[in-house]
Amino acid sequence: MYNLLKIAIRNLLRYRRRTLLTASLIMIGVVFVLVFMAVTGSVKSLLIGQITDSMLGHLQIHKKGYVASIDNLPLTITLTPKAVQKIDKTIKEIPEIEAYSTRIKFGGLFSNFVETTNIRLNGVVPEMELKTVPLLPTRIIKGEKTLKKGDILIPELLASGMKVKVGDTVVVIATNKDGSVNGKQFMVSGILESVTGPGGRDGYIHIEDAVEVLRMEQMEISEIVLRLKDFGTLQDVYESLMGALSQEKNEAGKPVFEVHTWEKLSPFYNIARMIDIMTLFIKIMLIAMVLVSIMNVMIMAVYERMREIGTISAIGTMPGKILSMFVLEGLSLGIFGALIGDAIGCIIIYILNISHITFNFGRQTGLLLAPYIGVADILMVSVTVIVVSVAASLQPAFKASKMEPIEALRHV
Amino acid sequence: MGLITAQNIYKDYQVGEVSLRALNDLNFEIEPASFLSFVGPSGSGKTTLLNLIGCLDTPTDGTLTVAGTDVVSLDRKQRAAFRGRHMGFIFQDFNLIPVLTVYENIEYPLIMVQNVPPEERRRRVLSLLESVEMTEQKDKYPDQISGGQKQRVAVARALVTEPELVLADEPTANLDSKTAYMIIELMKEMQRKSGTTFIFSTHDQKIVGAAEIIYTLEDGMIVDRKDTGGNAHV
Structure with missing residues (x-):
């Protein structure tokens, strides 16, 4: 040779x-x-x-059927505290998961006492949210980089359209799960820039405020967002989660949870x-x-x-x-x-x-x-x-x- | 039994729709350790005959036995292996491998054809380099040596595998007269040393006398056989 x-x-x-x-x-x-x-x-x-570090997370867990109706932000397809507990246990068994955040997502009316418009809100636990989507503070272009109870972070477009500034008082009105309407006053603590462009209408409030606005008897979570230690393990973690959570079935024998990677949730994919x-x-x-x-x-x-x-x-x-x-x-x-x-x-x-x-x-x-x-x-x-x-x-x-x-x- | 036995050998070539007979009913026997020449004018069939003996081509008809093997029945791969085991070739244009040195050219058949161990290779190559007086040029490439030296290397390459038969088709055609005589003398000397049968073709009447046996070909037929004992003038 x-x-x-x-x-x-x-x-x-x-x-x-x-x-x-x-x-x-x-x-x-x-x-x-x-x-x-x-x-x-x-x-x-x-x-x-x-996209993943400032909003979407790497993976999301919902109650089965939520993503299909995500445009309506349904309050009827949510995770009960028991379900969240189960998911929490599963998450803790997967070492590749760095952090997770629970969110209550709902649509409501946003009023500055002069005008009213619609808004999509995320009720979050700030500490959990910041660990899961660490770039969120970089999107806050005005105001504080934190979120306290009674505060609201509103999208830039909404702020400019409604002529709302940091420190202003606004009202959020939302229809509850049972159809009744409730409102709560918030102080604008920050203005958020959108990740993808001027169309974003997502605002943030504290999760306890969301529970109050929606008059929830118990905290019902819309989605759980996960962040991985290594993005390269996405598929493996997805499969682990699917394997663990797909065993949870409802009375009809159908899966209770659905797991999605960021790819299935963002058009950027x-x-x-x-x-x-x-x-x-x-x-x-x-x-x-x-x-x-x-x-x-x-x-x-x-x-x-x-x-x-x-x-x-x-x-x-x-x-x-x-x-x-x-x-x-x-x-x-x-x-x-x-x-x-x-x-x-x-x-x-x-x-x-x-x-x-x-x-x-x-x-x-x-x-x-x-x-x-x-x-x-x-x-x-x-x-x-x-x-x-x-x-x-x-x-x-x-x-x-x-x-x-x-x-x-x-x-x- | 001779080293080579040819019986009723015919070779036809198809040129377009015309069939040309290059060899016509050849019968001969060549003994081992001969120094033999096929002579004749261009187109007489010398090269065709050497190609058949060298297993580079097959006859259209007839029986040809070389070193006890019916070479007509061999397939392509078997012919290649047979050539590697039993034959050495010297070409008119020397046909040395230009990317290999003199030493490597001589060594080539031992590596690529016979798979001889390195020590034995070295011994044989150095011995042959000395015999053909090319030791000093062993590290030169073919384009750095003269035509006569190239043919010396070709002779050494043909003998390095210790074949029973060396075939040389017009080995002196591209050399001046003096060098041509020297090459024929070298071949003769090597034949004496090794006992290998040398068969060469030529149309040069001045060097043909070196052969012990001379077959004359004309129009694909053997018209004469002379046994000169190799004492004719070179």
């Missing part, structure tokens, strides 16, 4: 310019894919982070998917690039070295060894291109990191681009290139090995 490899490498060095050109093409492809993956991966995780599809297409382009360039160079090599093939075949070299010789050339070219591409790709990613490039997303400005490429991704791209290089060499190598020595020796 060593001798075959030695001959293969020397043959590559024999046509230095051609080898360099082909390797450069592979290298450019690898660099492009790695940088693209790192940048889009960074943008994607940053945007996912913004489609954008994330589009980024993944774009990355896939870029990878397919790389494969095509490697395939065409290696195949081209190997076909030329076989054509140019026909007499040599005839000679080695005449002196008794078995077809398998001739095939190996050409496949090793393709393999060496692929490895060379991939390694150089990996090195340059990593250098470019490092330069992008130290350049501190920022970008804007919705209302969020100055988000820092932090391209990152994992070892697994580098390995995956490199292995793909190497495998494709070998595949591209196979046809010319097979042709060389099948060549009749007498025909090859006659070649001029």
